[in-house]
Amino acid sequence: MCLGIPMQIVEINGYTARCEAKGVERDISLFMLQDDAVEPGDYVMVHVGYAIQKISEQDARSSWELFDEILAAESALSNA
Amino acid sequence: MSLNAQQWLQQIRQLPLPEKVRIMNVCGGHERSITQAGLRSALPDNIELIPGPGCPVCVCPEEDVYEAIQIALNEEVILVAFGDMLRVPVNVRKSEVRSLEQAKARGADIRPVASPTDVVRIARDNPDKDVVFFAAGFETTTAPVAAMLAEGVPDNLLLLLSGRLTWPAVAMLLASDEPGFDCLVAPGHVATVMGAKEWHFVVEQHQLPAAVAGFNNESLLAAFYSSLRQLLEDKPFLDNCYPELVTEEGNAQAKKHLYEVMQVTDANWRGIGTIPASGFGLTRKYTAHDARLKYPGYQDEARKRAGEMPPGCDCARVVLGKIYPTECKLYGAACTPRNPIGPCMVSDEGACRIWWSNVRKPAA
Numbered sequence: 001m002c003l004g005i006p007m008q009i010v011e012i013n014g015y016t017a018r019c020e021a022k023g024v025e026r027d028i029s030l031f032m033l034q035d036d037a038v039e040p041g042d043y044v045m046v047h048v049g050y051a052i053q054k055i056s057e058q059d060a061r062s063s064w065e066l067f068d069e070i071l072a073a074e075s076a077l078s079n080a
Numbered sequence: 081m082s083l084n085a086q087q088w089l090q091q092i093r094q095l096p097l098p099e100k101v102r103i104m105n106v107c108g109g110h111e112r113s114i115t116q117a118g119l120r121s122a123l124p125d126n127i128e129l130i131p132g133p134g135c136p137v138c139v140c141p142e143e144d145v146y147e148a149i150q151i152a153l154n155e156e157v158i159l160v161a162f163g164d165m166l167r168v169p170v171n172v173r174k175s176e177v178r179s180l181e182q183a184k185a186r187g188a189d190i191r192p193v194a195s196p197t198d199v200v201r202i203a204r205d206n207p208d209k210d211v212v213f214f215a216a217g218f219e220t221t222t223a224p225v226a227a228m229l230a231e232g233v234p235d236n237l238l239l240l241l242s243g244r245l246t247w248p249a250v251a252m253l254l255a256s257d258e259p260g261f262d263c264l265v266a267p268g269h270v271a272t273v274m275g276a277k278e279w280h281f282v283v284e285q286h287q288l289p290a291a292v293a294g295f296n297n298e299s300l301l302a303a304f305y306s307s308l309r310q311l312l313e314d315k316p317f318l319d320n321c322y323p324e325l326v327t328e329e330g331n332a333q334a335k336k337h338l339y340e341v342m343q344v345t346d347a348n349w350r351g352i353g354t355i356p357a358s359g360f361g362l363t364r365k366y367t368a369h370d371a372r373l374k375y376p377g378y379q380d381e382a383r384k385r386a387g388e389m390p391p392g393c394d395c396a397r398v399v400l401g402k403i404y405p406t407e408c409k410l411y412g413a414a415c416t417p418r419n420p421i422g423p424c425m426v427s428d429e430g431a432c433r434i435w436w437s438n439v440r441k442p443a444a
Contacts, residue, residue, distance in 0.1 A: 027197065049196065049197045049198070053272050066296050
């Protein structure tokens, strides 16, 4: 639950943003970022479907690398 | 923060460290990163990295899981919960239903969800049924649950709330005779939401070094280095080693929703007992969404006692950082992710599960 996933905003519709990470798209709530100016192209840190903070592209990419490592380790485990 | 992981390791190795120094983390995400990257073996032997109370599933009271199971079995509802919760066992006889997963196998309508937004959709799609959202989690989960209610939900969406605050468990450990750690690494995403300021008490009241960390090696190693230097120089301060996301005040909007929808209450932690002002209840405005009021009678007062981990299970001491997962005699023997006995082996954020995924070796 506590594993945050950075995603890039593709499209915004009200408080809902279509976001993308590593080729996967999800609808993400922007309700907790109402005070922030967010627009398509921006990156956000996502927890349980809610954006908790804006982040830079560089930080998003560094977190994706970490996420890749975790997913690789998990698939190795489930195949074991 | 411009150093890379190797450089941080070198910096740490050059420190004149005492014979033993214990750094506690209180976040399953931190423990995962540390274990995955093998940071324990990369660091000098005198540094112990201790996983502390960082798993909300692990500390979710047994009586709350029991209550969720009973509501799902006995009421015409759809019960939804984060996937981790479904396999958490309660302490009942083997012939009885021991987990939400088993209740589901007996025909209860139980669905795993990944987000509060899934819950809203399920409630909208099923207007004739109550949808009971069993919501366990720390601030990073509870704040989105509050945001969900603040934004507005259908009348048939009810909350079985088991939210917990992270810092009071650390405060409890620090107030005890033997806290069991010398430095604290504070959780980066909890601090992103709630603000770094929640953690000043560690330094101000207990003179313990502390640093907020993110989840990559650089940020974690920077936090270790910072807290070790604070210790060596005897000048503790709260360092922010995750400035990309963490500010002193956190996410003001998120906190506004959180305290509009929920109020802080005393709360029971599985295997630990009641910790003052460490849980959440719904505020008066939202009582119509309280599953405990709509479906009373499933709260078994007799179950509310400390130490109610399954027999032989040492999860309570694992959660408190008193022992490592491998020191539990069930670890890897009777208790594995496939057949978990304690919650620490169930949850992706449980120390036992994380260690088993990466280390696997039971104690020699």
